[in-house]
Amino acid sequence: xxxxxxxxxxxxxxxxxxxxxxxxxxxxxxxxGIDSLTLVEVVVAVEDRLGLALPRDGWARFRTVGDLxxxxxxx
Numbered sequence: 315x316x317x318x319x320x321x322x323x324x325x326x327x328x329x330x331x332x333x334x335x336x337x338x339x340x341x342x343x344x345x346x347g348i349d350s351l352t353l354v355e356v357v358v359a360v361e362d363r364l365g366l367a368l369p370r371d372g373w374a375r376f377r378t379v380g381d382l383x384x385x386x387x388x389x
Contacts, residue, residue, distance in 0.1 A: 315383065315387075318379075320360075320363060320364065321336075321360070321382060321383060322336040324360055328352060328359050329346060329348050331347070336379055337379065338379055340379050342376065342379065366386075
């Protein structure tokens with residue numbers, strides 16, 4: 315999936331997470347160590363790369379990489 319690949323690249327760049335660790339069931343905070351500040355960096359990178367404007371108040375509901383992929387694909 316193209317969105318999943320792009321997201322993995324952006325998470326790798328913003329958070330320094332190894333790509334093989336970025337699976338659909340990987341929890342953003344627990345498994346990948348992405349805190350709220352790093353999540354903002356990921357969001358900005360996603361917006362820049364995909365040309366999207368994403369609402370900041372909705373990002374807290376995403377717990378796993380798999381939660382993000384369909385949202386980004388639909389946006």
